[in-house]
Amino acid sequence: MKVAIIGTGLIGGSMALSLRKKNFANTIYGVEQNEVNARRALERKIVDEILPVQDAVAKADLTIISVPVNAAEKMILPILDSVENQVVFDVGSTKSSLCNIIKNHPNRGRFVATHPMWGTEYSGPDAATESGFEDKTVVICEKGKTDKDALELAKKVYGILKMKIVYMNAEAHDIHAAYVSHISHITSFALANTVLEKEKEESAIFEMASGGFESTVRLAKSNPDMWLPIFQQNRENVLDVLNEHISQLKKFRSCFEKDNYDYMRTLIENANKIKKIIH
């Protein structure tokens, strides 16, 4: 099968590497505006050829849009205008806004709204890896609006990537993504800023940084070009979760202020219930 990958970064590049390795994609066309990334995508054999977007889509059986969510919104209508029997996926971290833009498009059925729930704090073709998606979940939204053959192709692709498929409407996806992904990035950015502020005074502080700190702060390395449009598109949900998170932190603060360590124990014991979910 011929596959076009629009955006040869962490997600698109990883999908390309994996689909080629599993002999699903025999030709991969890349679309990449960044010249350095385009060169690296060719050097790493992530793609066979770099083409303009319209040429890549026309030649491919399957087009995967793996650019920041604001860029995906700008290109989705002309891409859908140009397809006939081909299939188009996006892989973005927000779903409502994009699904809404295309809802009345005559080729809506050729499109599959997907969100493979894997990533790292790194970006670009050099961050791409063959096996990142394995055993993770992919969300497919609005499956009823997708043609049967296009949905089957999505199931096949994500099966090859060894992902577990979950179906959800776009609004539910965006709420859940705010809780299990977007807020983690905000807290990590804010934690990095908290500590970097202090570090101006005390450079010795980071000699002590260990695994626990690294774990909570690693997402703070994430690329603003990817995350700002996500936050912007999912504003309402992220703001709700952020408000809830601030109020949870204030409960801890109040325990300190009142020396109420019994209630702090209750808060910690409740947090420990995450053990049942994250093993």
Add this chain to the structure above:
Amino acid sequence: MKVAIIGTGLIGGSMALSLRKKNFANTIYGVEQNEVNARRALERKIVDEILPVQDAVAKADLTIISVPVNAAEKMILPILDSVENQVVFDVGSTKSSLCNIIKNHPNRGRFVATHPMWGTEYSGPDAATESGFEDKTVVICEKGKTDKDALELAKKVYGILKMKIVYMNAEAHDIHAAYVSHISHITSFALANTVLEKEKEESAIFEMASGGFESTVRLAKSNPDMWLPIFQQNRENVLDVLNEHISQLKKFRSCFEKDNYDYMRTLIENANKIKKIIH
């Protein structure tokens, strides 16, 4: 050398396993009040024998106190009362309070205040591991108040554990620990509570949880028996950092409320500077 390990959990147990493997400790006495943990520590050959605290300290050349920081405070004076030429370390996550309690003790010189900066979200002898400390930092406080031979022994032990030694006064340690360790636990507990609150309504949410969420929330599994006394002893510093962290989160909130994504980009780009520190 004969070593007594008071508290055969994650830290004490890991030190015992490593010091035995490196042939530094040929006999290890364990002190453990929890019967299940005592049995597991024997079964895993973390310790050779379980003894009452006074017997273990009397028989050992080196005693390592690896119990929660509140329990360490309760036992430190009788232990120091009983030592002659032996050496005693603690390994707790706070240093000022303990150092203050013993500051005028005639055997103060036999004591080394240490904090090996490694741990996981798990506890107990089954969580102990041979090589956890490697390449991490250990902080030694108030080295000037420690006898020369006792300090040399600490350097030897942490050298065997392949840790990088940093010297600091106890107050500076506690401030830095609040920034690079204690606050990470608070944010993680609060994040878990934020998401668990939502999960009451929507159980599907966790099907989507991926690496990023797991990374920021894993510390929320940590044991309150260990962490509450740390927070309590380091109250002032943790409260300062928590206030700063809440105000950093409020900056993000304000950006959402005002749709000010330019300033949100500045906040994220600033957070990205953590790359220079955490690789």
